[in-house]
Amino acid sequence: MNSIVLIRLAFCLLCLNASVSFADVQVSDAKIVLPAKGSDVAAAYGTFKNTAANEEVVKIKTLGPFGAGEFHETMSAGGQTSMKALDGLRIPAHALVHLEPGGRHLMLFKSKRPLKAGEKIEMVFEADGKTVPVKFEVIKRANLGH
Amino acid sequence: MNKSVRVIGALVLILVGVVAFLIWNFTRPNRMGGDFSASFQGQPWSFSQAPRRVNLVYFGFISCPDACPLTLSHAGDAFTKLKATELEKVRLIFFTVDPHDTAAKAAAFASGFYKDFLGVRGTEEQTLKATNLLGASFMIEQQPKSFLGYSVTHSDRLFFLNSSGEVIDSIGQPRSSEEILNKIRSYL
Numbered sequence: 001m002n003s004i005v006l007i008r009l010a011f012c013l014l015c016l017n018a019s020v021s022f023a024d025v026q027v028s029d030a031k032i033v034l035p036a037k038g039s040d041v042a043a044a045y046g047t048f049k050n051t052a053a054n055e056e057v058v059k060i061k062t063l064g065p066f067g068a069g070e071f072h073e074t075m076s077a078g079g080q081t082s083m084k085a086l087d088g089l090r091i092p093a094h095a096l097v098h099l100e101p102g103g104r105h106l107m108l109f110k111s112k113r114p115l116k117a118g119e120k121i122e123m124v125f126e127a128d129g130k131t132v133p134v135k136f137e138v139i140k141r142a143n144l145g146h
Numbered sequence: 147m148n149k150s151v152r153v154i155g156a157l158v159l160i161l162v163g164v165v166a167f168l169i170w171n172f173t174r175p176n177r178m179g180g181d182f183s184a185s186f187q188g189q190p191w192s193f194s195q196a197p198r199r200v201n202l203v204y205f206g207f208i209s210c211p212d213a214c215p216l217t218l219s220h221a222g223d224a225f226t227k228l229k230a231t232e233l234e235k236v237r238l239i240f241f242t243v244d245p246h247d248t249a250a251k252a253a254a255f256a257s258g259f260y261k262d263f264l265g266v267r268g269t270e271e272q273t274l275k276a277t278n279l280l281g282a283s284f285m286i287e288q289q290p291k292s293f294l295g296y297s298v299t300h301s302d303r304l305f306f307l308n309s310s311g312e313v314i315d316s317i318g319q320p321r322s323s324e325e326i327l328n329k330i331r332s333y334l
Binding site: 033035037039079080085 | 210212215216253254259283292294297303318
């Protein structure tokens with residue numbers, strides 16, 4: 001009886017684990033930089049890894065305290081800088097995409113509450129129908145290490 | 147005789163002076179710049195009110211989460227390394243080109259990177275004049291699909307002005323506090 005319960009429990013745990021770790025996109029070094037004074041726009045950075053054999057397109061599902069968010073790309077040409085909103089974050093097969101200052105980043109708007117350095121904020125992404133929960137650490141810009 | 151020599155000598159000196167001035171005037175670099183105005187914390191502000199020996203100017207906008215904060219944070223790092231006697235001779239002006247920004251927000255935004263940075267906002271006419279004088283540019287484009295509803299393209303260049311408002315130098319894509327610091331010190 002006990003062994004049957006244990007087997008069932010192990011099977012459930014395996015299934016639960018599978019739903020998380022079988023996502024083909026993994027995110028590391030996830031950070032949100034506190035908005036500058038006078039601004040309600042924050043930028044998030046991190047490394048997105050695609051372990052699948054096909055391209056993945058990461059979309060935003062939930063944004064924690066933020067009212068809106070978009071993947072953006074900063075582009076520089078001819079001494080000008082501009083940003084382009086991206087329709088999801090495309091990651092080639094078996095590749096890494098770094099969200100970093102001066103390049104692609106996650107732009108976050110209108111936080112419903114003040115953010116504090118050191119706190120963790122969970123946001124959820126979606127890739128190929130699978131959810132990818134990510135905990136971002138809120139940091140001061142001085143600690144970004146740019 | 148002596149009087150004639152003195153007159154001729156004086157005339158020669160004047161002539162040499164005029165020729166030297168003309169040579170200097172025609173060969174000096176044609177610098178951009180000049181006086182420009184905006185609003186600072188709700189009050190009229192102009193560059194010529196209290197210029198320093200070295201004046202840094204950056205055009206950007208507050209909702210910019212990337213290039214503008216990067217530049218201003220590097221500039222802030224550079225300013226923290228300056229001595230008190232050097233700080234008296236230098237200032238930084240952040241000029242927002244985004245009409246959605248307020249003067250109060252521009253001031254708060256700039257001072258967040260270094261307490262004495264000035265954040266100013268101009269009318270459309272003032273902003274166009276300032277950017278034209280310094281050789282900068284900007285463009286606001288509608289982007290209905292984005293959250294902001296618009297995008298801002300702007301010069302990513304830190305301008306260095308002398309006390310007359312003339313552009314004496316600049317750094318494109320200013321992403322090094324050392325480079326900013328060294329350039330400031332080279333003009334102090």
